[in-house]
Amino acid sequence: MAKVVIDNVRKVYPNGTEALSPSSLSIEDGEFIVLVGPSGCGKSTLLRMIAGLEDITEGTISIGERVVNALDPAERDIAMVFQNYALYPHMSVYKNMAYGLKNRGMPKADIDAAVQKAAKLLHIEEFLARKPSQLSGGQRQRVAMGRAIVRDPALFLFDEPLSNLDAKLRNQMRIEIRKLQRELGVTSIYVTHDQIEAMTMADRIAVLNTGKIEQIGTPAQIYHTPASIFVASFMGAPPMNILDGHYNGNGGLEIKDLGHVAVDHTLEVTGDIQVGIRPENVEIHQAEEPHTIPIKVDFLEELGAGRLLHTTIGNTPFIAHLDNEHQINGETVFAHLPARALHLFDASTGRRV
Amino acid sequence: MIKSQFKSPLFPYLLLLPQLSIVVIFFYWPAAEAIRSSFYLEDPFGFSSTFVGLDNFRDMVSRSDYVATAEFTIIFSVIVTFFSLAIALLLAVTADRVLRGASTYKTLLMWVYAIAPPVAALIGIMMFDTLVGPIAGFFQALGWNYQLGTNRFDTAFAMIVISIWKQVPVNFIFFLSGLQGIPKSVQEAAAIDCASSTRRFWTITFPLLAPTGFFLLIINITYSLFDTFGIIDVVLKGEPGNNPVTLVYKVFLDGFRGNDLGGSSAQSVILMILVLILTVFQFRLIERRVHYN
Numbered sequence: 001m002a003k004v005v006i007d008n009v010r011k012v013y014p015n016g017t018e019a020l021s022p023s024s025l026s027i028e029d030g031e032f033i034v035l036v037g038p039s040g041c042g043k044s045t046l047l048r049m050i051a052g053l054e055d056i057t058e059g060t061i062s063i064g065e066r067v068v069n070a071l072d073p074a075e076r077d078i079a080m081v082f083q084n085y086a087l088y089p090h091m092s093v094y095k096n097m098a099y100g101l102k103n104r105g106m107p108k109a110d111i112d113a114a115v116q117k118a119a120k121l122l123h124i125e126e127f128l129a130r131k132p133s134q135l136s137g138g139q140r141q142r143v144a145m146g147r148a149i150v151r152d153p154a155l156f157l158f159d160e161p162l163s164n165l166d167a168k169l170r171n172q173m174r175i176e177i178r179k180l181q182r183e184l185g186v187t188s189i190y191v192t193h194d195q196i197e198a199m200t201m202a203d204r205i206a207v208l209n210t211g212k213i214e215q216i217g218t219p220a221q222i223y224h225t226p227a228s229i230f231v232a233s234f235m236g237a238p239p240m241n242i243l244d245g246h247y248n249g250n251g252g253l254e255i256k257d258l259g260h261v262a263v264d265h266t267l268e269v270t271g272d273i274q275v276g277i278r279p280e281n282v283e284i285h286q287a288e289e290p291h292t293i294p295i296k297v298d299f300l301e302e303l304g305a306g307r308l309l310h311t312t313i314g315n316t317p318f319i320a321h322l323d324n325e326h327q328i329n330g331e332t333v334f335a336h337l338p339a340r341a342l343h344l345f346d347a348s349t350g351r352r353v
Numbered sequence: 354m355i356k357s358q359f360k361s362p363l364f365p366y367l368l369l370l371p372q373l374s375i376v377v378i379f380f381y382w383p384a385a386e387a388i389r390s391s392f393y394l395e396d397p398f399g400f401s402s403t404f405v406g407l408d409n410f411r412d413m414v415s416r417s418d419y420v421a422t423a424e425f426t427i428i429f430s431v432i433v434t435f436f437s438l439a440i441a442l443l444l445a446v447t448a449d450r451v452l453r454g455a456s457t458y459k460t461l462l463m464w465v466y467a468i469a470p471p472v473a474a475l476i477g478i479m480m481f482d483t484l485v486g487p488i489a490g491f492f493q494a495l496g497w498n499y500q501l502g503t504n505r506f507d508t509a510f511a512m513i514v515i516s517i518w519k520q521v522p523v524n525f526i527f528f529l530s531g532l533q534g535i536p537k538s539v540q541e542a543a544a545i546d547c548a549s550s551t552r553r554f555w556t557i558t559f560p561l562l563a564p565t566g567f568f569l570l571i572i573n574i575t576y577s578l579f580d581t582f583g584i585i586d587v588v589l590k591g592e593p594g595n596n597p598v599t600l601v602y603k604v605f606l607d608g609f610r611g612n613d614l615g616g617s618s619a620q621s622v623i624l625m626i627l628v629l630i631l632t633v634f635q636f637r638l639i640e641r642r643v644h645y646n
Binding site for chain 2: 051052053072073075076078079080082083086087088089090099100151
């Protein structure tokens with residue numbers, strides 16, 4: 001159990017590419033942090049630096065009170081779950097789990113107790129004698145988790161552990177990992193490119209893009225007050241609609257191809273801005289009302305729990321979420337964009353204003 | 354299975370005939386001939402032969418020079434196999450860690466593979482030559498009166514070193530590709546689980562290389578028993594004198610120098626049985642070989 005402090009950590013590869021620009025992140029004891037971002041954003045590099053599998057170019061990482069920069073992976077008191085599980089193919093499940101403990105010189109009886117306990121927790125007792133090749137993907141995933149748990153580490157590291165599982169198993173394991181982590185109370189860092197995993201599992205999310213941390217916050221903060229256009233469009237499915245607009249001070253906001261929208265607070269910037277609205281915040285009316293604009297229905301996507309209305313505004317695709325009760329008749333409907341639901345971003349920097 | 358659609362049932366056999374005839378003429382017929390002549394005593398000029406039953410075999414095993422050769426062959430094979438595997442593994446593990454100039458390093462190590470055994474032996478005897486060889490000179494400078502071709506031990510030493518040197522690149526290539534077949538994440542998981550890199554090698558890397566290792570073991574035993582013929586011939590310059598030889602070389606000596614075709618055939622039959630045992634062993638191993646996903 002430990003607090004993890006990442007202080008201005010930077011990674012530059014020998015060929016000169018900067019995988020991570022100086023980034024800082026402080027993780028509380030027992031917290032579940034998800035690093036999320038598209039591939040190549042530096043999230044795995046950061047995780048591997050914490051694990052000790054990559055050198056740290058600049059900055060310091062400390063786990064507990066110890067600065068671990070110079071320590072070998074085995075000395076950092078961490079356990080890691082890999083994307084392809086990385087089980088030892090020549091060892092039985094039992095030996096896979098016992099290996100790390102044996103190398104630390106733990107007495108045989110204690111090893112056995114720890115392995116049995118972890119196996120029970122993960123419901124893999126009946127597989128202990130099997131080789132990894134005789135297990136299904138989900139079972140291997142459990143063994144990989146078991147190998148991490150028996151170590152009783154200060155920190156869990158997860159490197160996209162669910163991406164090799166099918167959708168149903170993924171949902172199930174997602175919940176199980178989270179439950180397990182709560183029970184054990186071990187600080188955890190979880191890397192994924194899947195924003196749903198990030199939203200559902202994290203205490204706090206760090207969104208990374210091109211080697212930079214764009215925003216750190218709780219899932220609700222990230223979703224409701226995204227710090228940049230990137231975070232706004234990356235988090236959420238379907239993604240946030242982004243439209244071009246212009247703000248000329250005094251509450252006058254013009255959205256391109258849509259017209260005037262009244263905003264109740266004054267912005268600090270004037271000029272070109274980008275306007276974002278989540279699909280579920282768009283109000284759709286059958287008849288024209290004040291502050292609505294007519295839109296053409298391209299098609300409706302059935303979700304079961306609702307429907308998505310697809311259209312284009314100007315040349316920009318636009319999506320609105322409809323409840324099941326909401327009936328759509330005809331090809332044209334009227335959309336209202338409530339001012340309180342709008343997210344406004346500086347068009348040049350992409351930051352929230 | 355796809356069923357063939359030939360009109361005549363004999364036609365497939367006709368298609369097989371060229372391949373079969375090559376196998377029969379070049380492999381089975383000489384082998385059968387060797388087995389046959391191992392039961393006969395042939396006069397040195399090849400005019401007549403007498404059936405002597407198992408006399409050739411009895412004579413062979415009771416002769417002290419045959420027993421001595423067999424003993425030397427075992428020692429020779431064990432040393433050559435062990436060291437060519439061990440050195441190759443050491444080099445492969447080192448090469449696997451190299452990050453810069455890796456391909457140059459690997460190419461340099463593989464180069465020797467392209468040299469034919471007799472040429473390798475020629476280079477070897479130049480190095481080990483009593484008068485001009487730099488290695489012999491080095492030993493002599495250390496106080497070891499190294500005499501290639503006259504001292505039994507010194508000649509065996511050169512044969513062994515040259516044989517190992519020739520075989521290391523082959524093993525190196527196999528070991529290196531075996532090492533590169535071990536998933537990187539497994540090595541990384543081990544790095545988190547185990548602080549000592551030596552211990553990691555023996556508990557993770559080495560067991561995962563075992564299939565490659567078993568395969569190479571058989572290949573290397575076969576090599577040291579049979580394929581070292583060219584090296585031994587060049588080192589001895591065709592005149593063994595008092596120097597040690599291997600069983601295969603003795604077959605050649607007794608048959609073609611000693612004109613004892615019956616005795617030489619009997620020795621070949623023993624070697625054939627040895628190869629047969631090795632082959633069965635190898636097939637068993639390949640069948641049972643652990644398959645990693």
